Amino acid sequence: MLLKNLWNKSLKEECGVFGIYEHPEAAHLTYLGLYALQHRGQEGAGIVSSNGQKLFEHRGMGLVNDVFRESNLNLLQGNKSIGHVRYSTQGADPLKDIQPLVVHYPSGLLALAHNGNLTNAVALRRELEALGAIFQTTSDTEIILHLIAKSQKTTLPQKIADALSKVEGAYCLLFLTKDSLIAVRDSYGFRPLMIGELSGAAVVASESCAFDLIGATYGRDIQPGEMVVWKEGKVESSFPWVQHPPQQCVFEHIYFARPDSRIFGENVYEVRKALGRQLAFEHPIQADMVVPVPDSGVAAAIGFSEYSGIPFQMGIIRNHYVGRTFIEPEQAIRHFGVKIKLNPIRDVLKGKSVVMVDDSIVRGTTSQKIVQLLRQSGAREVHVRISAPPTIGPCFYGIDTPTQSELIASKKSTQDICQFIGADSLGYLSLEGLLQCVRKSNQYCTACFDGKYVLLPSDG
Ligand code: SF4
Helix, strand or coil, X not given: CEEEECCCCCCEECEEEEEEECCCCHHHHHHHXXXXXXXXXXXXXXXXXXXXXXXXXXXXXXXXXXXXXXXXXXXXXXXXXXXXXXXCCCCXXXXXXXXXXXXXXXXXXXXXXXXXXXXXXXXXXXXXXXXCCCCCCCCCHHHHHHHHHHCCCCCHHXXXXXXXXXXXXXXXXXXXXXXXXXXXXXXXXXXXXEEEEECCXXXXXXXXXXXXXXXXXXXXXXXXXXXXXXXXXXXXXXXXXXXXXXXXEHHHHHHHCCCCCEECCEEHHXXXXXXXXXXXXXXXXXXXXXXXXXXXXXXXXXXXXXXXXXXXXXXXXXXXXXXXXXXXXXXXXXXXXXXXXXXXXXXXXXXXXXXXXXXXXCCCHHHHHHHHHHHHCCCCEEEXXXXXXXXXXXXXXXXXXXXXXXXXXXXXXHHHHHHHHCCCEEXXXXXXXXXXXXXXXXXEECHHHHCCCCXXXXXX
16 A cells, blocks of 8 residues: 655645634634634644743644643643744754754844745854854744844844845744734735734734634735834734735635635635636637536636636536545556546536636646546536746745646647647637736736746755
8 A cells, every 4th residue: 555645736835824813712812713714724734822920831743633642731821822824844853943943042032934935045044053053853934033133233123134134035024022012024925814803813824815704804005114013902013024016826716725715815716717718718619518627726717707608617526525535445546536526427418518717727637637527527528727927936935836848838739738738729828818807917926937036046
């Protein structure tokens, strides 16, 4: 028997963060917030709370529900807390990398949760190590803590501003001390971060779906380059860094964020439906039905169906109850990995011409398997429509992507990709079409589609 990782999607969000200030059930609400953000990281989770005197922490590998029990949540005392869900488990000891990280700094204990990726991490780490710093983790987040500890400034917000002036890349950060909560979004605003309110308590989260679950009200997005400090019952906002034109990740709308979330000022579901309508306009086709690859292709398929008038059908059903690994039989079953998650409905598909709508083609192998499953289930024609432009480059801003050479669109034409995945036709949304579907289209990063990176890793 072979144990295989089931979550072998090629693009993975790296993290989600949640924080709450001055609520008597801070840790329990953070647990629920992380539950809502589970799609942003499934490998590990952690919560740190404060009762005004000291910090309490619990973290572990696995899903939020695996990591937290009533017994360990009850030990997380206090009315302030921050939490984190994590995807990446690279490093010798992945448990050590699970956030929030907690360190002693000159004024006491400090906890930090980070969503994003620093582009000058290797260079900064080398510099700090040359000066004698000893790192406990392999995470780039720890670099920020070392820079804060070294800062000669007076207050913690000043030290954070000083530290982050040396850092480049994508970061949404939540800091917790015994008496304060601090939220920071980098000056490009790559990842979403927003503030809400629950019974007079402030809440902060990567996506608004976390507010909905706990009954909090969305307030506003934290602006690119903004630091918000909650301390002694007061809240203060500042913009301590050089401002840049925003570079919000457009892939959050296409795939990463939950469709019931509001990010970058817009509802994700509505944007995805608009992508589907635009896709139908750009790549019309005669067919019997529009079938999404669930779940992320559903909203775009509804939009495609609306615009084209071709009926929408859930011709593929996703199994939501599979774990993160599975044991593969020794006698290989064709497309076993895809089949365990996705099952086409033969009675719906038999003899039909199908438009299969998905959000991306990364390596091409998964799309190839799904097209083959549809054909084996009786589909007469399979026309693939992708609600994003071809992915031609990696992401350096907090999304785990394959290398450029593994991205099929970086080396093959659309026609060749169509042939590779075995479709009757293939159409990608244009970049111009994509940007027509979001408001403030000049505030988005599209680097993995057009190669226009505002920041490149400074250390290779
Ligand atoms: S490179 Fe792509 S995935 Fe990364 S931030 Fe830009 S749009 Fe998002």
